[in-house]
Amino acid sequence: MVTSPDEDPARGAQRAGKPTINDVARLSGVSKKTVSRVINRSPLLNAETRERVQKVIRELGYVPNPQARALALGTNFLIGLIHDNPNAQMVLNVQQGILEALQGTDFAMVVRPVDRGSAALLDDVRHFLERQRPYGVVILPPLSENDGIARLCLELGCRYVRMGSAALDDADHMVASNDREAVAEAVQFLYDQGHKLIGLIAGPHGFRSAAERRRGFEDALAAASIKLPRSLIAEGNYTFESGIAAAEKLLDLTPRPTAIFASNDEMAAGVVHAARERGIGIPDELSVIGFDDTPIAGHIWPPLTTVRWPIVSMARAAALKLLAGQGEAGESVAEPSMFLSRLVKRASVAPRPKG
Amino acid sequence: MVTSPDEDPARGAQRAGKPTINDVARLSGVSKKTVSRVINRSPLLNAETRERVQKVIRELGYVPNPQARALALGTNFLIGLIHDNPNAQMVLNVQQGILEALQGTDFAMVVRPVDRGSAALLDDVRHFLERQRPYGVVILPPLSENDGIARLCLELGCRYVRMGSAALDDADHMVASNDREAVAEAVQFLYDQGHKLIGLIAGPHGFRSAAERRRGFEDALAAASIKLPRSLIAEGNYTFESGIAAAEKLLDLTPRPTAIFASNDEMAAGVVHAARERGIGIPDELSVIGFDDTPIAGHIWPPLTTVRWPIVSMARAAALKLLAGQGEAGESVAEPSMFLSRLVKRASVAPRPKG
DNA sequence: TTGTAAGCGTTATCAT
């Protein structure tokens, strides 16, 4: 008897491409649906049947086609990261956190930088969401402060979690840090070291993180009952260069501040740079504290005292929040929404110089 | 006359979800296939028909469902980036380059870090390629040096382009830089400044880039007819910390080298750090050159003389290579495959100290 | 517990 190609059970698996659910079904003598149940870990399934199907799956090296699942399920296996490149290290840390959360799942991370400031921002994001239809997106600050984007996600039926320096949204959609308190603690530390003339390099206008950190600075001064002239506050835009420029303003003052808190490490590195160019010794003549604890903090000289911002954990939590409900209902653990920063003491702070 | 729901041309578009190709087809009075042709810019199409359909598409705000396209086409609109985190800044620069290339297209970038060294490396990559079915992938060094991955891509029918410090593959699948020559030029520069005792901090064993840069170093010495003891070569693993360790070895030597070439900026920053801890002045007592021209090079003190590696352009070219053939046939411009690095002179090099 | 039939929204084949 000659077996016609269409009826030969072994043939399907041999076809050009990869084995499909049909091949598995045929070879294990069950229906597609049963195979589907095995893939999706349906509880109502004969253990023996499950075993048999799984054996065939292994032998065939069958991998469910995610595109087909995506079409049937109406959702993609993608987690998006939407950001406006607030700074390189932060973006990378966030990516790391998200990837940690995606580890072992079928999800992949798709990165979408956009241009805050561009008039087409929302169209851009919409375009991305419509084209890729990610399962959910993590939105980085400062973009996360834009309510329009959150609304857009809602409108397009895309899950989202915002990251930020303050609670901007409900717990399901937000992962936040306590920047204000952490900065207050850092400035308090400077005060405890005897510093009375403390400069602030604030972050750019319009950034929630910048505002929070500035408030923390002011909180600490208020708590210590010191009142400082406005000239001790300079503004930067979170870049190294802006840190230099701001530092130069502060270092030109008379009397000169004996300590400077910069709202991120990049700007703090700029302060160190500017001081060095003027021959001002750190920490002997000037103490400096940054924020973020990015690698640069440990790499410059002297190593920078800074506030460690648990950005990787925050990103991981954000992604896990997105994925919550994916696994079996039972195992879903509520992800914390508030992450605490803390001061990391290195060599850039010393007691106030005498005289 | 009562219009039955199924025949009401306007109804489909109102349904719960988004409008589909069927809605567009019905409303514009053509078949699905014709709409498909409009979407895919098929050349054989009546201009007038195209206009009509496009009008409906606009009015409806129709966006083709990417899952369905992916299923039908067997490929996703994704460009993958496969890397083993060679270093943060490099990964980020590559992402930037790829995204520049993807600008304005429907493609998105999906990032996949893997663990070189893991025995499951190839399974990992296979898993990723099978699940996400990216249109193509860019492979970063040192992973790009693994021929197994390239073979895997071929086997799975996934386009790929490797990035590296030497031509490892044919022009269609490779974007390379001339590290060897660039390093030779840098070392020659040190020699021209009077340095005779030049230390090398090599990159880790097994990295093609490390080998190429080391060869460049040796080329320059050979050209200058100087022969150095092996002790002037230390090995690092491209990290800041390993740069410190290697620098300490070199700075312990008697006589002490008056210049050090480090195979990347991170390690060069480590050299600067180590020298400072010992009170060795840079560049007065020690000249340092790095490689990459990452931001850290300009941010440390003194600013680092380094070799600028056009990594962003390389990544952009890699992605464009992947996309080649996507657009109309006519406009495809061959992307260059070899990118030239060049020396960026800053303040970390000075003529050899006298005595 | 398992199977059947009907989609999901698109593209490909092969007509016309």
Add this chain to the structure above:
DNA sequence: ATGATAACGCTTACAA
């Protein structure tokens, strides 16, 4: 130049 019909591989009703 355009259309009817069958894939693409999977899931969700709804039966059995």
